[in-house]
Amino acid sequence: MYVSQLLAFSAKAKRFTNQVWPGMSIGPACIFRQNGPAFLINHPRPPVNATYLGDSIYRLEQADLALAGTAQTDINGYLTAHHHYDQSFFISHNQFYAELFHELHHVYQRNHIKTIQFDNPAILLTYPEDHRNDALKQYENECLLAMVQGPAEQFTTNLNRFFSCRMARKNIIGEKYLNYEKSVESAEGPATYCEYKYMQAFGLSLAEKQYIDKRFFYTLIEPSYGREGLRNKHLLTGMLQCLLLSRTVKNWQSAYYQSGLSLNDYFFTKFIPKQISLPDLATYQARATYFTALVKEKHTQHLAAFHQQDGVKVTLLFKRVPDFRGFDPMHAESMNDSLTLHSTLFKVGKSNNHLTIVDQPVLSLTRDQIWFVKQVTFFVPASAVSFNNNTFTCQTQQVAVSWQYLMHEKTRDGYILMVE
Template sequence: MRLYEDKDVIDLLYKLDEKINENLNIYWPNFNKLPIALYNNKKVFLINHKNPPKSFTNENNVFIGPWDSRFTGNTAISLNNYITGILNITIITPLTSFEKIYSLVIHELFHGVQIINKDKRFVQEMIYIQYPILRDNIELRNREREYLLRSVFEKDGQIQKQLIGMFKFCREKRKKYIGEYINYELAVESIEGTATYVEYKAFSDVSCLSDEYILSKFIQKLEVDNTILSNLRISCYSSGAALCILLDDLCPNWKGEYTKSSLYLYDFFINKVRSKEIVVKIDDYSCTKYLIKKDGEYKQKEFEKFNNKDGFKIILKGNMVLEGTDPINIIVSDNMILHKHFIKFITSRHQFILKVPVLSRKGEKIYNITQIEFFVHTEPVQKEDNILVEYLGDVRAKMMRYGENFYIDLEE
């Protein structure tokens, strides 16, 4: 879809609004209409909002204003006390269909519904930083995904029940291997998996493609490939959506009960679909060893690519606290985190957002940061007690230079 001019974005919002007016309850019970914000690096386009920011101007019921740090990522936020779904339209290309954009917007609006419902199952993102890449856990995880995928498309009820029993065995055994870290996956399935399911329903609603083809596209990441470990979070979207599809098949009208429940989606599924565990014997780990090796090589390559970037390296030191990042696009290695899109952090004095690739080094506590590194094209400029740094802005700090590296102490 072409979004080169403001008018293109406004016309898209009108089209989205017209479709949304029809009936969101066909996707999920009590799914009510919410404001939508589409944004790029400069502007925000807002519709259906009762209290838009004062800096926004009204152009035929679409409010347009300057971008600020509230509009980061694709999600739902509280904007002047109204929950609003936001979508970064820089991800949209001329090849992106209206059907795809519509389903993505519905996905983010559903996160708004989850917030309004005070859903307690939202993921603690930083648990991922400590997630254990263990051979037995990964092997069982690969097996469970195979059984879950097969169960979605299985027409024979008895075979489907067996596949669910094998899936359950692998999942329960993994709980014993990694303990509370399984909750990271369970939470992502519960929040993002249900949102992906709603996205699938929305896409099917407006697409002329067959439902089975669309379903296969939405849960294809259940298949194991070279990216399964580096895309751990995204891989939980498809497993969560698959559980929803199975619940539709085996327990119609489950959604209202789930909304009121505090159980993770997997635990809710197991309570509703009672299948005995079927033991899965594992005597070949060659696939998992290969995946762990490939994941290590991928991480090493990405860190090397970052460190070999052109420009001047800025190294921020001090007591910093992570406030936000794009959890889909981070790479973790020991105490280092590569944030490929952006990072929000605070010091004792200021809040910052860097919308460039950033390498952070974490402290003793999970949200603490001891050092941040990124690259700039122009040298920082010292002005008495302040320093002007590309991407970071004007900050009160002390700076020292060693070759092409600039060390900036934010606590000075």
């Protein structure tokens, strides 16, 4: 279903961009199945091993491109949006292609908008888990949604409360982490706005409309605590600020990108807030005190569950820090300042050595920041492990590793390797 709609999506996207984001250009895109085929469209210089299928579509193998997840990757010198269709949760092909349209906006941002602020995922992993911040954030998000969906006569009150919550939270978490939130909104808000507008235009069934309400609006006010769902919430707060701008300010898209401001700072130049006293939030504080403590406890439980997996336990100790090639910040859980559990995507490499783990837990030990990996640990079936000519290899549907090693030791439950 997804492959058959690729050409139609490309045509829709090219027509639709002028309505949703004037000036946005459509770059190359790729859809793929993990360990299966990949289909590339609108690419100026496809890889030489690609098979031309007609209508600017080329076929390759996902493994040849080393694609993983939903993101943007350089393919033969051109940044390319990509999305994998071997997942069961899509409500329709419109949802799948709305998400690809989101990634195409990121390609446009990275190629053409040099002032955009992208978030640093390393900051997310140390974001404070503080019940006072969580309580205020919950109320803040409710005020923002009320600005979009509530009565017009309450707009200014909700605007002032939204702003005042942010100022109060700044005193709790500090400017560094508030700026992190704003950087997520600045890049992801416009991309999520494009995703929403695409889904709104083409997702017309009852199931799709219900999905739109939940995905883009009501997920924002579902209670969450600590770092759980934090980044995704700011995709939505950014999207809603874009939606409010689109209702009021003409040509705001180009004006925002030219301003050099964060999206939130630009938003507050068009909707001027005042700092006010907030209502009593005792109920929010009580819930946050309880649930934020549970979130912290979950980190310990998740780490224990990781070490109780079936299979052999493989730990790679890196002699030199490898090149960090990718991870999914929305599914990376910080256990402490140096230990991170990745559940959907983790990639490192060095010269011809490589490690890619998709949709399987892997634990990374880092120095200073997430980019500087000292060791990784993962579990695989014993039959998947091979040692040959001083090269460790492992191949399953989720794990692909080939790395030269200096020494390896058999342990009670697996292997420890010192690798190049």
